[in-house]
Amino acid sequence: MLQINFIRENPEEVINRLKTKNFEASVLVDQIIGIDEKRRLSQTKLDDSLAEANKIAKSFGQLFKEGKREEAELLKVRTAELKIISKELSDELDASVLEMNRLLVQLPNLPHHSVPAGRSAADNENIFSEGRIPELGDFAVPHWDLIKKYNIIDFDLGNKVTGAGFPFYRGKGARLQRALINFFLDEGINAGYTEYQPPLVVNEASAYGTGQLPDKEAQMYAVPLDGFYLIPTAEVPITNIYRDVILKEDEFPIKNVAYSNCFRREAGAWGADVRGLNRLHQFDKVEIVQIRKPEDSYQALEEMRDYVTSLLRKLELPFRILRLCGGDMSFTSALTYDFEVFSGAQKRWLEVSSVSNFESFQANRMKLRYKDKTGKAIIAHTLNGSALALPRIVAALLENNQTENGINIPKALVPYTGFEVID
């Protein structure tokens, strides 16, 4: 959520910059500024009313001591009046705050100046490519055939036990999963990240803190009896560690890495190109999260981009990096790099990571701040990225490394899998 002070002082800039995200903000901005004025007026009037009541309450003891009983009784009447007035003003204030927040959460984050304009994924800017597009033999088949051939991932079993999109991993398939998780976590630790194991369900306040609520409620599985949500990504619990926190300057930089299962309802997102591992309701992901001072956050974003690049190199997968255009960026992001690997048998690029700087957008909503040297509380910047999401990595590894006799495991992974070939 954008800061109200910034909107109040720079309404034109907000409106103009959101045009890059194809978001017409002028009506919303006007409404927000209007309700903000109303809110501040209510606050001032309420303060006056409370101040008078406090003053009267304090003079009471004195009046009784001096035996001025009648005068005290008179003040009681005034206090009763003030109480009613305060209640009205307080309700008015609450309503304004509620309405202001309802409007504020509808306003997307401002895109960074480098974000290209554009409508859809077709307008994303390809800023880097590496690796050779594999030329597979005639024997090559997509991963959904390979997993059956080698009996390593079983969708039918998942259908039986749970439902579509919840596969079982079996034998070397399960070990490959475990190997990737450990590999990604170890790499993260070596890069200076602290490993966390987060809860897989979170409360409503956390879902709100990272922006899943109120807008993306349909994306999450819910546990209504307990008021919990299954996490769609480790970003939610890991970033919410810092909800309502005021950090000290020497705690920076904060760099966390966490493996978690991720649960996504993906309502209405199913189609022809989401076969096999391309889209699941439950999948595994290792996530990196950084909390930085505003002046360091873009350097941190580049650092995260380089880090994800290093992972894909070690896995020997052909990949490209896209700078997302305004139209394809998420609501909360200021700048996002997507990583796509080429999956040889499907002959298509698969998104395996999304690295974003949210600037102060999440932190403002979560009240995540730090104190600078002068003791002033400043809103921190949050960043996160996948490093990496497993299913599509697995899909590309299986497809690109297939031979007639089996699937070769990249060298960097062999110490983790304990085998070199799936056959």
Next chain:
RNA sequence: GGAGAGUUGGCAGAGUGGUCUAUUGCGGCGGUCUUGAAAACCGUUGACCUGCAAGGGUCCGGGGGUUCGAAUCCCUCACUCUCCGCCA
């Protein structure tokens, strides 16, 4: 799941209806002293809203209530601890 006890500032911990503008200690920061440091001593030390400022207001786990007045009394929810039960 049952019974009981708790939740106060960065931490510890007092306060059980009215100068609480929350005692005190530790820690932090600044200073004096010192070649330097420690010790000692002195000072300072939260967040939020509003306001150009002066100032005003709110916050003692969350929410609600009683009262002229609530950290203090009542209701409710969450969490923590102890004991019992169950259990990987």
